[in-house]
Amino acid sequence: xxxxxxxxxxxxxxxxxxxxxxxxxxxxxxxxxxxxxxxxxxxxxxxxxxxxxxxxxxxxxxxxxxxxxxxxxxxxxxxxxxxxxxxxxxxxxxxxxxxxxxxxxxxxxxxxxxx
Amino acid sequence: xxxxxxxxxxxxxxxxxxxxxxxxxxxxxxxxxxxxxxxxxxxxxxxxxxxxxxxxxxxxxxxxxxxxxxxxxxxxxxxxxxxxxxxxxxxxxxxxxxxxxxxxxxxxxxxx
Numbered sequence: 202x203x204x205x206x207x208x209x210x211x212x213x214x215x216x217x218x219x220x221x222x223x224x225x226x227x228x229x230x231x232x233x234x235x236x237x238x239x240x241x242x243x244x245x246x247x248x249x250x251x252x253x254x255x256x257x258x259x260x261x262x263x264x265x266x267x268x269x270x271x272x273x274x275x276x277x278x279x280x281x282x283x284x285x286x287x288x289x290x291x292x293x294x295x296x297x298x299x300x301x302x303x304x305x306x307x308x309x310x311x312x313x314x315x316x
Numbered sequence: 317x318x319x320x321x322x323x324x325x326x327x328x329x330x331x332x333x334x335x336x337x338x339x340x341x342x343x344x345x346x347x348x349x350x351x352x353x354x355x356x357x358x359x360x361x362x363x364x365x366x367x368x369x370x371x372x373x374x375x376x377x378x379x380x381x382x383x384x385x386x387x388x389x390x391x392x393x394x395x396x397x398x399x400x401x402x403x404x405x406x407x408x409x410x411x412x413x414x415x416x417x418x419x420x421x422x423x424x425x426x427x428x
Binding site: 205210233291302306307309 | 347360406408415416418
């Protein structure tokens with residue numbers, strides 16, 4: 202079975218500072234990896250995904266993530282955050298061989314950007 | 317393109333009542349799924365479908381039924397609502413394989 206752990210439930214940061222949101226996963230099979238963002242009272246929007254190839258993945262809004270197979274991690278980073286980045290962020294995995302597009306989510310990290 | 321549309325956006329039910337949460341997608345996606353979101357627990361899979369006429373259980377299926385008679389629609393039925401089903405429900409669709417899922421705006425359900 203797969204599981205996803207987001208190591209920080211809340212991350213407060215000042216505007217224009219860098220941020221890293223940490224995600225570790227466990228799986229006995231190969232997986233795809235995703236980061237989603239949820240703004241208040243909205244659905245989830247895909248930030249970026251790792252399917253194969255380069256381990257450094259760039260997404261929307263200036264975010265990027267690095268897949269580290271040996272450490273089973275997929276941390277999300279942004280070099281300079283804005284107030285508008287305040288949201289909840291979810292890391293998710295899916296099994297490469299599974300049918301159905303099923304995702305296993307982490308618990309979420311609330312990013313709070315302060316002026 | 318509307319994407320994934322969920323109705324209603326908000327609902328209050330009394331314990332024991334039944335209701336159906338509607339989900340429709342206009343992207344001709346093969347896969348559809350229902351998740352519930354609870355504080356500190358992320359999203360958990362309730363049921364999913366790999367095509368019309370085919371459904372299966374996810375992580376937390378008890379108390380919920382689904383059916384998929386068309387590619388576009390995937391309703392979620394609560395047979396006898398319980399306070400433990402108070403949650404935000406999200407419907408998602410994906411085009412197949414294991415690419416990303418596209419989510420609706422959610423239904424906030426309160427059971428009193």
